Amino acid sequence: xxxxxxxxxxxxxxxxxxxxxxxxxxxxxxxxxxxxxxxxxxxxxxxxxxxxxxxxxxxxxxxxxxxxxxxxxxxxxxxxxxxxxxxxxxxxxxxxxxxxxxxxxxxxxxxxxxxxxxxxxxxxxxxxxxxxxxxxxxxxxxxxxxxxxxxxxxxxxxxxxxxxxxxxxxxxxxxxxxxxxxxxxxxxxxxxxxxxxxxxxxxxxxxxxxxxxxxxxxxxxxxxxxxxxxxxxxxxxxxxxxxxxxxxxxxxxxxxxxxxxxxxxxxxxxxxxxxxxxxxxxxxxxxxxxxxxxxxxxxxxxxxxxxxxxxxxxxxxxxxxxxxxxxxxxxxxxxxxxxxxxxxxxxxxxxxxxxxxxxxxxxxxxxxxxxxxxxxxxxxxxxxxxxxxxxxxxxxxxxxxxxxxxxxxxxxxxxxxxxxxxxxxxxxxxxxxxxxxxxxxxxxxxxxxxxxxxxxxxxxx
Amino acid sequence: xxxxxxxxxxxxxxxxxxxxxxxxxxxxxxxxxxxxxxxxxxxxxxxxxxxxxxxxxxxxxxxxxxxxxxxxxxxxxxxxxxxxxxxxxxxxxxxxxxxxxxxxxxxxxxxxxxxxxxxxxxxxxxxxxxxxxxxxxxxxxxxxxxxxxxxxxxxxxxxxxxxxxxxxxxxxxxxxxxxxxxxxxxxxxxxxxxxxxxxxxxxxxxxxxxxxxxxxxxxxxxxxxxxxxxxxxxxxxxxxxxxxxxxxxxxxxxxxxxxxxxxxxxxxxxxxxxxxxxxxxxxxxxxxxxxxxxxxxxxxxxxxxxxxxxxxxxxxxxxxxxxxxxxxxxxxxxxxxxxxxxxxxxxxxxxxxxxxxxxxxxxxxxxxxxxxxxxxxxxxxxxxxxxxxxxxxxxxxxxxxxxxxxxxxxxxxxxxxxxxxxxxxxxxxxxxxxxxxxxxxxxxxxxxxxxxxxxxxxxxxxxx
Numbered sequence: 001x002x003x004x005x006x007x008x009x010x011x012x013x014x015x016x017x018x019x020x021x022x023x024x025x026x027x028x029x030x031x032x033x034x035x036x037x038x039x040x041x042x043x044x045x046x047x048x049x050x051x052x053x054x055x056x057x058x059x060x061x062x063x064x065x066x067x068x069x070x071x072x073x074x075x076x077x078x079x080x081x082x083x084x085x086x087x088x089x090x091x092x093x094x095x096x097x098x099x100x101x102x103x104x105x106x107x108x109x110x111x112x113x114x115x116x117x118x119x120x121x122x123x124x125x126x127x128x129x130x131x132x133x134x135x136x137x138x139x140x141x142x143x144x145x146x147x148x149x150x151x152x153x154x155x156x157x158x159x160x161x162x163x164x165x166x167x168x169x170x171x172x173x174x175x176x177x178x179x180x181x182x183x184x185x186x187x188x189x190x191x192x193x194x195x196x197x198x199x200x201x202x203x204x205x206x207x208x209x210x211x212x213x214x215x216x217x218x219x220x221x222x223x224x225x226x227x228x229x230x231x232x233x234x235x236x237x238x239x240x241x242x243x244x245x246x247x248x249x250x251x252x253x254x255x256x257x258x259x260x261x262x263x264x265x266x267x268x269x270x271x272x273x274x275x276x277x278x279x280x281x282x283x284x285x286x287x288x289x290x291x292x293x294x295x296x297x298x299x300x301x302x303x304x305x306x307x308x309x310x311x312x313x314x315x316x317x318x319x320x321x322x323x324x325x326x327x328x329x330x331x332x333x334x335x336x337x338x339x340x341x342x343x344x345x346x347x348x349x350x351x352x353x354x355x356x357x358x359x360x361x362x363x364x365x366x367x368x369x370x371x372x373x374x375x376x377x378x379x380x381x382x383x384x385x386x387x388x389x390x391x392x393x394x395x396x397x398x399x400x401x402x403x404x405x406x407x408x409x410x411x412x413x414x415x416x417x418x419x420x421x422x423x424x425x426x427x428x429x430x431x432x433x434x435x436x437x438x439x440x441x442x443x444x445x446x447x448x449x450x451x452x453x454x455x456x457x458x459x460x461x
Numbered sequence: 462x463x464x465x466x467x468x469x470x471x472x473x474x475x476x477x478x479x480x481x482x483x484x485x486x487x488x489x490x491x492x493x494x495x496x497x498x499x500x501x502x503x504x505x506x507x508x509x510x511x512x513x514x515x516x517x518x519x520x521x522x523x524x525x526x527x528x529x530x531x532x533x534x535x536x537x538x539x540x541x542x543x544x545x546x547x548x549x550x551x552x553x554x555x556x557x558x559x560x561x562x563x564x565x566x567x568x569x570x571x572x573x574x575x576x577x578x579x580x581x582x583x584x585x586x587x588x589x590x591x592x593x594x595x596x597x598x599x600x601x602x603x604x605x606x607x608x609x610x611x612x613x614x615x616x617x618x619x620x621x622x623x624x625x626x627x628x629x630x631x632x633x634x635x636x637x638x639x640x641x642x643x644x645x646x647x648x649x650x651x652x653x654x655x656x657x658x659x660x661x662x663x664x665x666x667x668x669x670x671x672x673x674x675x676x677x678x679x680x681x682x683x684x685x686x687x688x689x690x691x692x693x694x695x696x697x698x699x700x701x702x703x704x705x706x707x708x709x710x711x712x713x714x715x716x717x718x719x720x721x722x723x724x725x726x727x728x729x730x731x732x733x734x735x736x737x738x739x740x741x742x743x744x745x746x747x748x749x750x751x752x753x754x755x756x757x758x759x760x761x762x763x764x765x766x767x768x769x770x771x772x773x774x775x776x777x778x779x780x781x782x783x784x785x786x787x788x789x790x791x792x793x794x795x796x797x798x799x800x801x802x803x804x805x806x807x808x809x810x811x812x813x814x815x816x817x818x819x820x821x822x823x824x825x826x827x828x829x830x831x832x833x834x835x836x837x838x839x840x841x842x843x844x845x846x847x848x849x850x851x852x853x854x855x856x857x858x859x860x861x862x863x864x865x866x867x868x869x870x871x872x873x874x875x876x877x878x879x880x881x882x883x884x885x886x887x888x889x890x891x892x893x894x895x896x897x898x899x900x901x902x903x904x905x906x907x908x909x910x911x912x913x914x915x916x917x918x919x920x921x922x923x924x925x
Contacts, residue, residue: 109843158781
């Protein structure tokens with residue numbers, strides 16, 4: 001039923017895989033051990049973190065700028081502002097007026113987009129390789145300063161309100177569970193508010209909010225730049241210095257406390273959906289701290305539980321009981337297990353029929369979880385590592401370099417170490433059956449779980 | 462917090478000062494000279510039973526994508542069999558005569574991949590993407606699936622329940638409702654016009670019916686296997702020969718001809734209190750075999766098919782009526798449609814349509830500037846490189862020319878042909894093929910609003 005005709009203009013063309021460097025004579029396990037991605041990492045005097053990675057597979061280059069400002073830490077009376085601001089970054093800078101940035105990229109044969117996530121806002125373009133200098137100049141230009149008019153702001157308030165309508169308000173299961181669950185599972189406002197924003201808050205945004213936000217967060221010492229593709233390192237470094245080098249650093253405000261308390265009790269919520277006609281359920285568990293041994297164990301547990309048609313939940317809920325035709329799940333629905341920095345949930349969700357009770361679904365979930373808490377073998381881990389490795393290759397090679405740029409920029413921003421992407425596979429291989437059991441026992445506790453059920457209120461025609 | 466605010470305001474003033482002193486705007490650096498781009502080389506062969514194979518070594522990631530594409534799908538369903546092809550596809554995944562579902566899914570997971578069976582209008586695709594060392598084995602698994610599927614009767618009720626659930630959920634979305642109606646109006650009782658079954662139809666399907674559909678429509682003559690990525694060519698060829706040689710030739714390729722209807726019919730579907738109207742506006746257009754198809758594609762990109770296009774600039778970036786407008790050319794076998802789709806604020810439905818009609822009329826009467834056209838041409842040439850820079854994209858291009866029986870030059874001369882389109886041609890194409898007054902309009906929205914809003918569309922239709 002791949003008949004969907006959705007195809008948004010700024011999204012990328014073919015979301016498939018692979019652009020990579022490295023040896024191609026792979027002999028099973030050995031291949032993965034020698035498989036590395038080149039990473040050149042340094043900082044400019046103003047604090048901008050720069051990560052470069054060559055890949056000459058295709059004559060293209062991906063340029064990505066990540067700002068360390070996500071919706072978690074947006075102002076409390078301005079929900080949705082981080083995302084609205086993302087739109088403003090396309091509305092005009094000192095040297096490029098409205099639509100000129102977009103046209104500069106497209107008319108040079110490139111594609112572009114931006115997005116707002118938990119802990120960063122990113123902007124990226126994929127250009128023909130010989131247009132790298134143009135792209136670096138343009139990203140530097142909008143880091144220097146914006147030139148937003150009231151008219152542009154009003155226009156984008158309209159666009160963003162329409163974005164919320166098309167994705168949430170006029171859509172069955174709109175916002176479920178990606179936008180909803182953080183609001184139910186989390187306690188700290190930073191993790192638990194409506195990231196898309198209340199329409200009222202969006203309406204009340206003013207030009208001075210735009211200026212303040214830009215001046216507070218959009219500075220080189222709060223950003224990373226990743227370049228991936230067919231380019232020369234020395235030349236790229238020269239351009240980065242030339243265009244970004246003179247942008248002044250800013251004084252960053254202290255980071256708010258975004259921590260979540262340990263959850264001690266299962267939470268269960270029901271949300272009415274007047275557009276949906278079948279019930280749906282999502283269940284979420286709070287994750288171990290990022291980069292801890294348990295975190296890597298959760299990466300493999302995710303593979304065992306819900307990734308692929310050999311996974312425990314797929315076999316139980318889809319193939320076995322037939323409660324649903326498919327189940328989605330993972331760590332960080334707004335990205336992946338690598339590109340965030342803060343509290344996170346592991347979650348899964350499915351749509352089912354009204355004659356099935358949510359508790360019979362949860363019974364199967366508990367059984368699968370219990371199996372992981374007790375019966376994981378080294379063989380299970382090996383299988384999960386192969387799946388993870390294959391997925392990592394897709395992330396590192398896919399989206400015309402954007403997948404690799406995403407990891408480089410995130411690891412630069414959050415860990416000050418983009419070359420970490422070459423050590424991930426080893427981290428997963430260190431996981432033992434004992435660590436899996438320990439992790440599953442602590443983090444897949446029912447008392448660490450939040451359940452959200454959609455109560456469908458639309459008529460079935 | 463107040464302190465932080467002062468600091469940022471001070472910083473802002475400083476910035477303003479620095480940049481105002483540079484009176485003139487900088488011009489973006491032009492960049493270097495374009496690097497060579499060649500389409501990746503392919504190796505084509507054919508087995509005596511008619512199965513063709515296309516192998517492309519691409520990239521350096523130690524993975525490859527395998528797709529067996531069969532020229533069948535919903536196109537071969539009769540009027541009371543809608544989604545029978547989908548049920549057949551789902552059943553094919555449920556194991557073979559020698560292996561269970563669980564054995565197959567575990568085996569393929571161990572290769573670092575999944576097996577997908579995807580049922581489309583004109584194609585059924587059985588595919589997987591696995592680590593390089595397992596590519597020959599994946600070819601064998603796919604062969605087993607398509608040659609020896611068990612099509613087990615005991616799984617049919619569960620899969621039918623899945624399809625019915627999916628049907629109900631999809632039909633609750635405004636975009637699906639609009640799409641179904643649009644294709645119904647244009648393609649009428651041809652399979653292309655039958656987007657959704659009824660629940661009763663699904664109830665009537667049996668393992669026997671799926672088996673018949675499978676026997677009638679699957680076979681080597683209708684199929685091409687694509688392998689793209691890094692893989693051992695000798696081993697993969699051997700796997701193809703060993704495992705597919707005994708596949709039955711099956712039926713010839715056969716697509717029942719479709720004739721799209723050109724009608725300026727207006728269809729409204731009530732969605733009570735909806736904050737937006739889902740709009741689909743379009744008409745039959747030139748097919749990829751037509752000599753003017755490239756000019757049509759360029760015109761589409763300039764008019765509504767790219768972010769910088771005229772319609773998107775107008776109703777999104779100027780007026781703020783919508784978030785995700787786009788126009789596209791949808792190709793089925795032998796027939797094509799152009800349409801614009803957008804979810805617009807309910808109270809601006811009429812104005813959105815008026816603005817779309819204005820953009821069309823303007824392009825009909827005034828040639829675009831050379832500069833604007835060249836920008837679009839560079840965008841299309843650039844995205845063509847991207848489309849051919851990943852295994853899935855490469856397969857999709859090759860399958861496109863195969864399905865539509867196009868010459869190789871469709872791909873090899875594409876960049877040259879993009880740049881050959883002139884401003885006059887774009888205007889002429891708009892005049893000939895984008896007649897607003899001939900377009901079918903589907904609206905899914907709040908009827909109270911639509912009755913008012915539709916007036917502007919009717920006025921726009923009258924403008925010549």
